[in-house]
Each structure stands twice: as C-alpha cells, then as structure tokens.
Amino acid sequence: MSENPPVIRTEKLVKRFGAVRALDELDLTIATGEVHGFLGPNGAGKSTTMRVLLGLLRADSGTVEMFGRDPWRHAVALHRRLAYVPGDVELWPNLTGGEVIDMFLRLRGPYSTARRDELIERFALDPRKKTRTYSKGNRQKVALISALASDVDLLLLDEPTAGLDPLMEVVFQQTIKEATQNGRSVLLSSHILAQVEALSDRISIIRAGQVVESGTLSELRHMTRTTIEVETARPAGEIAGMSGVHDFRTEGERIIFEVDGERVEDLMHQLAPLGVRSLVAHPPTLEQLLMRHYGEDLGHRSVAEGAQKG
C-alpha cells in the first residue's frame, strides 16, 4: 500500500505583506490523524499560515501542499475535506446562530442533525439568538459546532478557545478528542501553551514567521520549566542542591523554585518523604519559554499586533 501524503506540508514557505515577512521560510508537516499544536505569540504568523493553507492568500515562495495538492489552485476540492474556525469569527448579524450552523453544514454536504443538536446542547448555545447579540465566545461556538458536526478529514482551528470560558474549554477538549478518535487530523493554533498541551500529539512553535521548535510533547520537555510552590512538614533545604532546580527561594512557610521538565519525576521522589502539606505547580507560559530559549526578541511585530488585538 502506498503511503498517504501528509495532510499538511509546507517547506520554506514565505509570505510577505509589503516589507513585513509574515512567514519566513516556514516548515510544517502534519501527518494523518495527528493533532498538531501550532503555538506562537500574537503576530507570529499563525493566522497567515491558516489563510495560505486555505488558498485565500498566495505563497510568495516555497512549497505548500494540503493532502498533496496546492491549496491556491485546488481550493474547492480541498475544502470538501476540511473545516475552518477563523481566529476572529465574524458572523452574519441578521442570522441566528442556528441558521449559520445549518447554512455551513448544508453547503459542506450531507450531515447528521442529531450530531448538530448534540453539539449545540453540549456547548450550551442558544441557537435562536441573532448572531449580532453573541459574545466572541458564542460566535466561536457557532463556528466550532459547524466544523465539528461536519464529516471532514481535517480541522483548521485558529485560536478556537480564545473566547471560551473554562467550562466550555473542557467541552471543547472532549469533542476534539472524539474527533481524533474518528481519525481526523487537527491543526490547532494558540498562544497559550496549556491549551495545546492538553490535546496535541505534536507541537510546533512559531516565532516571527519561522518554526523554531517542533516535536512531541516529551521531545519538547527539555524546553519547559515548571514553577513549584510547596509547603513541607520537614525542612526542604536539600532540594536547592538538586540538579535541574533553579531560582530556589523561601517565602515564609513555603519554598518556591523552578524545575526542568525532565527532572520533575526525580523531584517528586525527593519531596514525598519530606511530608508535602500543599503543592502548587505553574506550567511555564509560552512567553517565558520563548524568552528563555530565544532571548528577549519575540519579533517586533508582536508588540503592535498584541496591542491591537488586546
């Protein structure tokens, strides 16, 4: 049997907007059935990548293939196999949420109304309200429901949880897991590490239009450092000397320090005998991570972009 082409493959993909190189030789590969976390700060080029993948923007140079075909030239055929949730979902203000969902599902092909209704129920969306009255989170739900209820091979999700509350984020994660069990591939962009961590098989980190790291979560472990605040029954001074522990300090009863991703297990063995009374662990933010590994410069573009999008 011949091997399937990757669902998405870009090589040295360049996209310029005037003087700005929004994508600067971007390499990205996503295999069939994979959930790929696409992680980068605001203005890094995530949405631009999605638009090139959809054939809405044209690559300036480099290769881009979806299911082995050029998205600029075969957009319609490719779109039969994918569903897209835009980063800034804008809907038709005079339609209700339910109408938008139905319109999208029908234009995409046959679909199950039972599945649609189930998703509306799970996302707790009122489909009878005009979309002009929806919050950003509700508009995102509309796009998500219409994408998840479609029978497609690939989901392109551009920061799909940015407007969802924590409860809905859980629903989102469940539904994505179900979708992947049915063999779908997912490209999931975000600027928050924790959001992609929970779902992704592989993660690519994009910064100033370039993929700077790519791999499975455990391959990226070396990059992460967890901040730990712990209160122990017995003195815990010895922790400070462990390899992989940084910035050790004491605040009243608690000790606070950072530990490398790959040393977490060792640390737990050391801590347990000391009698842990309370323990808080903060995952690193993407910004901390990028800062630590690539210095201060997150790309100047991110500043303006971040301010604009708030």
Add this chain to the structure above:
Amino acid sequence: MPETTSGTLPHTSVSPAPTDVAPLVRTGSLLRFMLRRDRIRLSIWVLGIGLMALYFSNAIQVIADGVEELAQMAVLFSDPVGRMMTGPAFGMDEPSFERFYAAGYVLFLYILFALMSVFLLVRHTRTEEQTGRAELVRANVVGRHATLTAALLLTGGANAAAAVLVWVASGPVAGYDAAGTALVAAGGFSVGLFFMGAAAVAAQLSQSSRGASAMAGGLLGLAYLIRMGGDMVEQGGSALSWFSPLAWSQQTAPYVEDRWWPLLLPLVAAAGMVALGFWLSTRRDVGASLVPPRLGRATARPSLGTPVGMALRVLRGMLRGWAIALVLAALMFGSYAESMVDAADGLPEEVAMIMTGDDLMLGYLAYMSLFLAIFVAAAGVSGLQVLRSEEVHGRAEFALSLPMSRTTWLGAHLAVLLGGLMALTLLVGLGTAVGAGASLGDLEHTGSLLLAGLHQFPAVLAVVGIVVALFGWVPRIAGTVGWVIIAFSGIATNFGPMLDLPDAVLNLNVFGHLAQHPVEDITLAPVLWLSTLGVAGLVLGLLGWRRREVNRV
C-alpha cells in the same frame, strides 16, 4: 475592520464604577479623548462644509455674468421641478447672486450639517457600545451621562464651527448681505442640532450603530421628501413644507425676508429630543437597546443552504430599505403629474405654443425616471459595498473555507444584487406610474412609464459593472469610485446645463446618454453599449476576484 484607537484613555483603572458617581463626572476628559481620536475626521467634516460654502457662494458669481443671465437661470430653481430639488425659491422674481445662492445651493450645506451630526453622534455613542469599548470606559469613574454629554458637546461644537466657516465664506468672502448670511449659517447650525437630537434618540433605540444611523438618516430622507412635496406645490413653500425640519431653516428666506423665528422650531425640537435621549438612556443597560432583540429560528429554512440563499440574506435588508424609500419617492413624484399639467397654464404664450401641458408633464416624468434610476444605481453601489464589507469583516473568508469557489461566491451575490436592482427598477417605474395614474385619473401612461423606468437599467448595469471590475482588481477604491460616479451623475444630470460644463465632461455622465422616454423615442445604440460596458465590467471583476487574495488589506 478593527479600528485602532489612537490616544489613551484618561484613566485606566478597571475597578467597577461606584454607583454614587455624579452623572457628568469626567465629561471633560471624555470630550478631550473624542477630540483626539477624531481630529482628522472632524476637521474633514467641518472644513468640507466650509469649502462647499466657499465654492457655492463664489462659483455663482463666476458662472452667471450678470443679473440678466441670473434671471434666466432663476427659472431653473423657481419652476416646480427646481423647487422640488432645491427648495422654496424665495426672491427668484428679483434674483441676485446671494438670493440665488440661498435658493439653489444652501440646502446641500444643510444636508451636510445633518449627515455630520448623525455620523459623529452615533459614532461616539452606539458604535462605542456595540464594539464593547464603552464598557471599558464605563468601568472607570465616569458618570452615566458623561458619554452622551461629551458626544453632544462634540457634535454641537462641530456644527458651530462649520456654521462659522459658512458665515465667513458667504459673508466676508463672497460679500453677501450680513443679516441673510447670518441666517444661512444659523440655519445650518439649527439643522445640525435637530439631527443631533434625532441621532441621540436613535442611539438609544437601536442596538447596532448601523440601525441607529439608518433611523436618523431615514428621518433626514423623510424630511427631504416632505420638503420636496411641500415646496413643489407653490413658490415659497406650502403648509406641507412646514412638516420638514430641512424646510424650517429654508423658511427663514435669507436675503429676502430675513426672518429668524422659524429657527425656534428646530432648536426647541432638538432640545426636546436631547432630553428624550438622556431619559431613554437611563431606561436601559450599557450595550442594550430599548427595542428588545427578538428570538429567531433555531434551524435554517431550506433556502439558506445554497450560495444564492446566503447572498439573499446578506443583501436582503439593504435592498428592502432602498425599495421602500424609492417606491415612496416614486409614488410621490408620480403624483405631481397633475400639478405639472396645471403649471403649464402659467407658461408664457410663446412657450405654450410649442409645449403643451401634456408635454411638460411627460418631460417631467421622463426626468423623474432618470433621477430615480440614479438612486437605483446608488443602491447598486451600496450593495457592492456590502460585499466589500463581507470581505473586510472576514465573513467572505469564512464562507470561502467552504467547498464554494470564488466565482460561485461572487456570482451568487451579483445575481442577487442585479436581480434586486432589476426589481427596484420595475417597482420604481410602477410607483411613478401608479402615482401619476392616481393624480391624473387615468392609466394611459402606465405602460410607457414602466418602460421609461426599465429603459434606465443599462445605465445602472454599467455603474455596477465598473464598480465590480474595481472590486476584482483594486478593491480598496471600488466603493469610493462608485460614490463619485453616483455623485457626478446626480450633479451632471441636475445641474449640468446650469453649470455650463463642457460636453466632454457631460459625456462622462453614465446617465446622460439614454433617450428621455417617454418624450423621446428609445434609441438602441446607448442601450447596447451601456449593457456591454456593464457586462464587460462584471466579467472583468469576476476574473480579478478569482486571482486576487482575499482580504489582503
């Protein structure tokens, strides 16, 4: 398009507003903030009005060589059609440059004052709430009436500044009589305040800024229509004129009777509406509207599942709005047919020998068909702007992520738009015919009036074609060029002969080439080449749209 806010808020803490803050706290800071954000738009509006006044008041003195020539041109304003377009035409039996200015041009300044007021007030109140920025502002220590007060001060100030410029342009610069000039400026100010009040009320009633602008703008349209009807009946206006806020300022009869008291009407009405606006704003929450949003359908009708179904929902509201306005206008214009026959009685004998009352009436109806067709084309341009905003707001991008080709998307929207414009053309023709039939008491002209309306469609198609071609290749300027074409068509059609424009310029008027049915017989050539131009534009636009990037700002 997401707007970037230049300037920072005066206060940035986000603690919830204490409930005991005085209602006007921080009005000053808000006003400064608005001025800063709007310094360019505001200057364009105010200076624009000033420049228009400068142009109008001085151009007449260049166009007409002397009082005799003025007297000939005065007929343009004082005949019933002229009065419909520009107003009651005071003092046209003894025209002077300043009277000519007041009778023929000042109305357009007044309309600009009104549009500026609606635009500024809605922008700083309902638009802010719609985008959620108002919530940020209200979270600071800001009184609950502060935003509306600041927006009113801003708008009122802009009107005052524009009025001063109008005064400078017509008085000291053009050298017109002081009392009349003061009235012209005060008239503009009063119209501005009236529509500021209307916008303050509309901003409370509607939940979207578009809805609020449409409400206040609709009132302006209504005021214009009522004034048309009122002023056309007799010189100096009739009782009907007095129901139009635009007419109130004109009834001051600048440079003729110079009466101030009519201005009391708009000022009192403005004060009342502003008070109503404040009162209504206390009866609702931030971001909410007084007209409660209704629940709609949970599932879509089957028709929505096709590209054309989608396009229909995108364009339906806009087409419906134009249809209502234009059919009302057509009915009204049609119903003046009888007065045109009567007006012929007053014509000098020499003219009456070559022109019967019927000729005059049919000429008038031919002119009305042309005039309304320009509005149908305007509907076309605004429909294409709806498409552009589909693109800019990312809805086109979202729709194109479906297995729907670019051609299908644009084709479906254009099919709906052109179908709608065709229906509008027919409805307008029908409206004119029914209005004329009712006033004349017989329906003998129905067929020819329908045909007269339909006959204008190639010109509408040509305008749409040009704008679609631009949408495909240079989308950024498409809307602007579209409106320039409409404005030019309007000016060339209404004032072309009077402005003494060279033929080369007049030939650029898309609407200047078709025969004036029913007074003239239809000639095929312009019908054919205008249609060809239109279709070529559509094809070109589709080709451009297929190969250009979507929403590349």
